[in-house]
Structures are given as structure tokens and as C-alpha cells.
Amino acid sequence: MSSRLPVRKTYKLFIGGAFPRSESGRTFEAEGQNVARASRKDARDAVKAARGAFPKWSSATAYNRGQVLYRLAEMMEARSADLAATCSGQAEVEAAIDRVVWYAGWSDKLSQVLGGSNAVAGPYFNFTIPEPTGVVAIVAPDEPALLGLVSRIAPALAGGNAVVVVASETHPLAAIELAEAIATSDLPGGTLNILTGQRAELAPVLAAHMDVNAIDVTGAGEEGVELEVLAADNVKRVVHAGSGQSPWEISAFLELKTVWHPIGP
Amino acid sequence: MADLEKTRVPAPAPLEWEYAPAPESRDVVRFQERYGLFVGGEQVEPLSGEWYSTIEPATEEHLAEVATAREEDIDLAVGSARDGFENGWSKLPGSERAKYIFRIARILLERSREFAVAESLNSGKPIRESRDVDVPIAAAHFFYYAGWADKLEYAFPNRRPQPLGVAGQIIPWNFPLLMLAWKIAPAIACGNTVVLKPSHTTPLTALLFADVCRQAGLPPGVVNIVTGDGRTGAAMVRHPGIDKIAFTGSTGVGKDIQRAVAGTGKRLTLELGGKAANIVFDDCALDQAVEGIINGIYFNQGEVCCAGSRLLVQESIYEQTLSKLKRRMSTLRVGDPLDKNTDVGAINSREQLERIEELVQSGRDEGAEIFQTECVLPDRGFWFAPTVFTNVAQSYRIAQEEIFGPVLSVLTFRTPEEAVEKANNTAYGLSAGVWTEKGSRILWMAERLRAGVVWGNTFNRFDPASPFGGYKESGFGREGGRHGLEAYLRFE
Numbered sequence: 001m002s003s004r005l006p007v008r009k010t011y012k013l014f015i016g017g018a019f020p021r022s023e024s025g026r027t028f029e030a031e032g033q034n035v036a037r038a039s040r041k042d043a044r045d046a047v048k049a050a051r052g053a054f055p056k057w058s059s060a061t062a063y064n065r066g067q068v069l070y071r072l073a074e075m076m077e078a079r080s081a082d083l084a085a086t087c088s089g090q091a092e093v094e095a096a097i098d099r100v101v102w103y104a105g106w107s108d109k110l111s112q113v114l115g116g117s118n119a120v121a122g123p124y125f126n127f128t129i130p131e132p133t134g135v136v137a138i139v140a141p142d143e144p145a146l147l148g149l150v151s152r153i154a155p156a157l158a159g160g161n162a163v164v165v166v167a168s169e170t171h172p173l174a175a176i177e178l179a180e181a182i183a184t185s186d187l188p189g190g191t192l193n194i195l196t197g198q199r200a201e202l203a204p205v206l207a208a209h210m211d212v213n214a215i216d217v218t219g220a221g222e223e224g225v226e227l228e229v230l231a232a233d234n235v236k237r238v239v240h241a242g243s244g245q246s247p248w249e250i251s252a253f254l255e256l257k258t259v260w261h262p263i264g265p
Numbered sequence: 266m267a268d269l270e271k272t273r274v275p276a277p278a279p280l281e282w283e284y285a286p287a288p289e290s291r292d293v294v295r296f297q298e299r300y301g302l303f304v305g306g307e308q309v310e311p312l313s314g315e316w317y318s319t320i321e322p323a324t325e326e327h328l329a330e331v332a333t334a335r336e337e338d339i340d341l342a343v344g345s346a347r348d349g350f351e352n353g354w355s356k357l358p359g360s361e362r363a364k365y366i367f368r369i370a371r372i373l374l375e376r377s378r379e380f381a382v383a384e385s386l387n388s389g390k391p392i393r394e395s396r397d398v399d400v401p402i403a404a405a406h407f408f409y410y411a412g413w414a415d416k417l418e419y420a421f422p423n424r425r426p427q428p429l430g431v432a433g434q435i436i437p438w439n440f441p442l443l444m445l446a447w448k449i450a451p452a453i454a455c456g457n458t459v460v461l462k463p464s465h466t467t468p469l470t471a472l473l474f475a476d477v478c479r480q481a482g483l484p485p486g487v488v489n490i491v492t493g494d495g496r497t498g499a500a501m502v503r504h505p506g507i508d509k510i511a512f513t514g515s516t517g518v519g520k521d522i523q524r525a526v527a528g529t530g531k532r533l534t535l536e537l538g539g540k541a542a543n544i545v546f547d548d549c550a551l552d553q554a555v556e557g558i559i560n561g562i563y564f565n566q567g568e569v570c571c572a573g574s575r576l577l578v579q580e581s582i583y584e585q586t587l588s589k590l591k592r593r594m595s596t597l598r599v600g601d602p603l604d605k606n607t608d609v610g611a612i613n614s615r616e617q618l619e620r621i622e623e624l625v626q627s628g629r630d631e632g633a634e635i636f637q638t639e640c641v642l643p644d645r646g647f648w649f650a651p652t653v654f655t656n657v658a659q660s661y662r663i664a665q666e667e668i669f670g671p672v673l674s675v676l677t678f679r680t681p682e683e684a685v686e687k688a689n690n691t692a693y694g695l696s697a698g699v700w701t702e703k704g705s706r707i708l709w710m711a712e713r714l715r716a717g718v719v720w721g722n723t724f725n726r727f728d729p730a731s732p733f734g735g736y737k738e739s740g741f742g743r744e745g746g747r748h749g750l751e752a753y754l755r756f757e
Binding site: 116118119120121122124126128133134213224225228229231232233234235237238248255256257258259260261262 | 424516519520521523524527528535537692708711715716717718719720721722723726728730731732734737738739740741743746748756
């Protein structure tokens with residue numbers, strides 16, 4: 001009787017910075033574990049949490065956002081062994097960490113690269129700056145479980161958005177493991193919310209939600225068309241992933257604001 | 266606070282200025298009796314065999330007969346655009362494309378008076394505006410984007426920009442020629458060819474523009490113009506040969522288009538409605554602000570997607586502002602669009618007039634107080650007097666829905682935070698105005714307003730170098746500036 005019985009983890013949702021069970025009390029089995037199966041109500045709660053978190057995250061200084069994302073990379077590095085157990089292995093974890101670091105460095109460079117001042121005919125200083133779109137829903141790709149997820153949430157967060165993500169249905173453990181790193185990373189509660197469960201149940205709720213401003217359908221596959229149709233209800237921006245890492249992945253989650261500022265003596 | 270309103274003290278009487286009519290000559294423009302579709306560089310009869318009459322909204326008189334394009338006509342136009350794209354335009358060096366577009370800019374300016382008169386006749390807008398705003402800015406857009414045609418790799422370094430192919434462009438009736446320029450100039454500068462559909466009620470300047478393309482020697486098929494109604498537009502949206510849809514119009518139709526395009530892989534940009542807040546702080550130069558309020562809502566009869574249709578005025582200056590505003594309104598001259606004295610012209614169509622009347626009635630019914638200037642409106646044509654609603658709650662339809670007419674809804678605020686809260690309390694997010702002498706406050710407000718364009722101490726100002734477009738239900742994508750190129754390019 002010398003061996004100690006390990007304390008097992010319960011795989012829960014990540015909403016508003018906390019780890020609740022689904023309000024429906026449901027779970028589903030994935031990767032040999034019982035995982036919380038989020039309900040439509042959980043999805044709506046996640047949007048509410050994201051909307052609540054948006055003002056703080058979007059108005060944080062770009063420098064601060066970069067630091068928080070870099071801190072996330074640090075937390076992922078510290079948990080790399082745990083993360084590796086939930087995805088294809090150490091190489092994927094390292095790629096995911098490097099990707100977070102790459103995007104962390106973008107937050108305070110976006111306005112220089114994507115914005116600019118415009119030469120207008122008249123006494124105005126006219127400039128265009130990128131701003132976050134608001135609350136972004138992301139349907140994460142099934143695989144790669146960790147890198148696929150990180151590649152979609154990092155650009156949305158670097159741009160200052162609040163995010164609700166539907167994790168991979170077949171490989172949800174990486175998302176939950178990542179949530180635990182996020183919870184210790186100084187990312188304000190509610191800025192990133194993670195739902196596990198059935199994509200077909202959750203994604204349409206987010207696509208039709210009137211308080212969601214954009215939806216990333218990268219992981220939706222053939223269901224993507226239905227989501228795009230629902231997205232039109234409030235003219236959501238529909239985002240499809242490009243390739244790898246680029247500032248254009250961030251700009252897909254941004255608006256451009258143009259300001260005419262008067263010039264006078 | 267609103268004592269002036271409650272006691273109904275009339276605004277100071279209009280100044281007794283007499284004007285002799287000063288109508289612009291109609292002879293500078295000769296319309297054909299009938300316009301076919303402009304496809305493959307020439308006017309062709311519609312395969313549909315359908316024609317309709319386009320009128321002068323100020324008199325309801327017939328101006329010309331115009332073709333109605335149906336599916337088979339759209340097929341032909343898209344085919345012509347595809348030929349134009351494959352067989353030359355996309356392979357032409359950017360520097361050569363640029364020269365064609367520079368030519369167009371020049372010809373538009375040379376023929377500017379003709380275009381201004383045609384625009385005022387067919388749309389109802391005052392000649393002062395078509396002459397000083399619509400036509401010169403349209404020409405400026407072609408001039409601006411001409412210069413980009415051979416510089417795209419500098420606009421998007423390391424991204425190898427390529428044209429998309431055939432762009433289907435659907436534009437509204439409020440700025441017929443200007444919206445044509447916003448659509449066609451960046452599209453063809455980037456190497457695309459276009460099928461453009463002007464609004465059902467305002468096809469004539471687009472059809473005149475076809476003649477500019479001929480004069481410029483533009484290769485056939487680069488610009489195709491199809492006229493018709495909503496069904497014509499729907500046929501374009503559904504057409505599999507079109508690579509990109511660019512739409513400017515109502516949010517309702519925009520949503521239908523977004524649904525129709527879902528899953529087709531077509532690229533889409535939408536420029537939709539608005540309910541802009543024009544925010545007046547107590548430290549502003551008030552007379553200047555009143556001019557800005559007037560320009561914000563009565564420019565082009567208020568038929569402007571970015572119109573400043575909600576006035577948010579700081580409580581401490583509410584009475585002075587309203588009194589100055591009403592006095593200034595009483596000097597607005599409503600009438601003949603071709604008269605150079607006219608400030609407010611005709612509403613574009615009976616349908617639009619009825620929509621304005623319906624929403625104004627809802628304002629009365631919901632309990633707002635109405636003020637309209639006393640002016641004699643012509644017997645024929647579509648007219649609506651400049652109107653202000655006070656005592657408006659944020660929930661009223663006139664504070665939430667786009668009226669697209671000369672109707673202003675006035676609300677008040679006390680603090681900058683409250684102004685931001687109220688300004689953002691809308692499904693739209695196209696534009697906003699801020700009036701204050703404090704530069705830091707303009708920027709503070711600009712940071713917080715969820716709108717694509719923020720005007721500081723000005724309103725309804727446009728420039729080809731300045732990107733324009735909305736947040737939220739006002740659409741997505743930008744027109745104007747370097748950012749306006751992105752809608753017409755793909756990147757390798």
C-alpha cells in the first residue's frame with residue numbers, strides 16, 4: 001500500500017476566468033476522459049463574460065497586452081509536459097509557445113503596420129488606426145489540437161478582442177490544459193472563454209448571437225456555410241484562417257477607424 | 266431645461282432675403298431617348314426586352330427609357346467582363362492601366378457641368394452639391410486610384426497583390442456618380458474588370474459614364490454597366506462568374522446579400538446604413554457647430570448613409586443650440602434642384618418619401634415634438650421639409666432607425682461618458698461627429714466611438730485618400746485610401 005492514488009482532474013469549461021461545469025450538468029467522453037459538454041446557455045454566458053471583459057482588454061495599452069500574451073507563453077512553457085500529453089507532442093507545444101510569443105510582439109506594432117495618416121485636401125490631420133472588432137467567436141480546428149487552437153486565438157487576442165472559442169470536439173483536452181495556463185497568465189477573466197462540447201450545438205448559437213461581432217469558421221468544415229448564413233443576422237465579420245502566422249490573421253479581427261482632426265491656429 | 270420647447274417660443278423669423286431664381290442651364294446635357302446596357306464597350310439592347318422610364322424626382326417628368334437587365338443579360342455582361350479580364354486588362358502593366366484611369370479623371374472634370382446637371386436632374390439633389398461635391402470628388406477618386414495602379418506592391422510589401430477577376434458592384438441612388446467612382450476606380454486600378462449596377466431610380470450618370478469610358482479608349486469589357494431593379498441585383502449576386510460583390514445600400518439588403526454569398530467563396534464588402542451621432546459640447550464654437558449640424562443632416566436631403574441624424578447636445582447649451590439651429594433652418598431654401606440658390610432638393614423617389622413620412626409619423630406617435638420650417642413645397646415631385654424632433658427617447662424609432670431623409674432627432678447629455686454611451690447605443694457604426702474646442706477631447710471621444718469615421722469639428726467630409734466604412738451593422742470593408750485597395754486584391 002505504498003503507492004499513492006493520484007488526484008484526477010475534472011475537465012471543465014473556462015468562462016469568465018472561472019472553471020464551471022456545464023450548467024446542463026452534461027459531460028461527454030473524449031480522449032478517454034469525461035469532458036464538460038457545454039449547453040447553449042453556457043455559450044450565451046460565455047458571450048456575456050466576453051462582452052464584460054472587452055472594455056478592459058481593448059483599452060489596455062498595446063504594450064501591456066503584449067506583456068500579458070508573453071506571460072501566457074511563459075506559463076505554457078512551464079506546463080509544456082502537461083500540454084504535450086494533450087496534443088501530438090513536445091514539438092507541437094514548442095511551436096504553439098513560439099507562436100504566442102510571435103503574436104505577443106505584434107500588439108504594439110499593429111497601428112504602425114496596418115494604420116497610417118492620410119493626405120486629405122483640407123486643414124485636417126486625417127489618420128486611420130486599427131481597433132479590435134469586439135467579441136469574436138472562434139470555431140477551433142479539430143487538429144492540431146493545441147497549435148490549431150493557439151493559431152486562431154493568439155491573433156484575436158493580440159488585436160485586443162475578447163474571445164469565445166469552441167474547442168476541438170475530438171481533442172478538447174489541449175484546450176482545457178491551455179485554459180489552466182491562461183488562468184495564471186494575467187489575462188483578465190472573461191477575455192478568453194473556452195467551451196467544450198458539440199460543435200454542431202454550440203457554433204450556431206454563437207454565429208446567430210447578436211452581441212458577437214465576428215466569427216472565425218476555420219474549424220467548422222461543412223457546417224461553415226450554415227454559420228455564415230446565421231452570421232448575416234447582425235452583419236458579423238466572417239473569418240477564414242489564412243496560412244500560418246501573419247499580421248493579416250490579426251487584421252481579420254480588426255476594424256479600421258478614420259479620424260478627421262481639425263488643424264487651426 | 267427645454268423651456269424654449271415647452272413654451273413653443275417660435276424661432277426668430279427667417280431673414281427677409283429675396284432671391285431671384287438662378288437655374289443652371291439644362292442644355293448642357295442631352296439624354297438619349299433610350300439607353301441600352303453597356304456591355305463589351307457598346308450599348309446593347311437588353312435580351313430581356315424590358316425597358317422602364319427613369320424620371321426627374323423634382324417634377325416626376327420622364328427623362329429617358331432605360332433597359333432592365335435580367336439573368337441572360339447579366340450572363341452576357343459577366344462574360345464580357347471575364348473576356349476583358351483574361352484578354353488584356355489583368356495583363357496590362359499597371360502603368361498603362363493608370364493612364365487610362367487618369368484619362369477618365371480628366372474627362373470627368375472636362376464634362377463636369379454636364380454630369381452635375383444630369384445628376385441633379387435624375388437624383389433631385391441641389392446643383393450646388395452635385396457641382397461642388399459629387400462630381401469633383403468622383404473625379405478625384407479616379408485620379409487618386411490611377412496613381413495606385415502601378416504601385417500596388419508598395420502598398421502591400423511582400424504580399425504579391427493580384428486582382429480578383431470580375432467584380433459585381435451594386436450602388437445606391439443617393440450619390441450615383443460618386444458611388445460609381447468609389448467602386449470602379451479602385452477595382453480597375455487593381456486590374457479587375459467590373460459589372461456595375463446603378464440604382465433603379467438613378468441610372469443616367471452611370472450611362473453617361475459609359476461614354477466617358479468610350480472617350481478614354483478604355484478596352485471593351487473592362488467596365489460594363491447594367492441597369493434594372495432589385496431582381497437584377499439579385500441575379501448579379503447569384504451569378505457564379507462573379508468573384509467579388511461590393512454593395513452599398515440598406516442594411517436589410519446587405520444582410521440578404523451576405524446570406525446569398527455564404528459558402529460561394531465570393532469576396533464581399535458591404536457599405537450599409539447608419540444612424541450617426543453628431544455630438545456638440547458646450548465649449549464648441551456654436552455657430553460653426555450649427556453649420557455642421559445643418560450640413561450633417563440636410564446635405565443631400567439627409568439621404569446620406571453617414572448623415573448626422575442624431576444630434577447629441579450638451580444640456581447646458583441645449584436652448585441656445587436649438588434656437589440657433591431653428592433660425593438657421595428657416596433660411597434653408599427648399600426647391601428646384603437646378604437652382605443655384607437651392608440648399609435642399611427633392612427626395613429621390615415616391616417610395617423613399619413614403620418611408621420618411623412613415624417614420625416621421627412614428628416620431629409623432631411615440632411622443633416626440635416636431636419642428637418643421639415653413640416653406641412652400643412644389644405641387645409636383647417628391648418633397649419633404651427640413652424637420653427636427655425634440656423630446657426624443659433613445660428607444661424611439663426615429664432615434665434607432667435610419668430615416669434617410671431631412672429629419673434630425675435631438676437628444677441631450679451631461680458628461681462625455683454619457684455622450685459616448687448614447688452615441689454607441691445603436692446597431693450601426695458608420696460615422697460620428699464631435700464638436701469641441703478641446704483637441705484632446707476630440708481624440709478621447711474618437712477612441713471610444715464605435716464608428717468607422719469620426720469627424721472633429723466638421724461633418725460629411727470626404728476625400729479619396731481617407732478610408733470610409735462601418736463598424737457593426739454598417740458593414741465591413743473600407744473604400745478610399747490604401748485600405749480601399751484591399752477589397753479588390755488577393756495575396757499569394
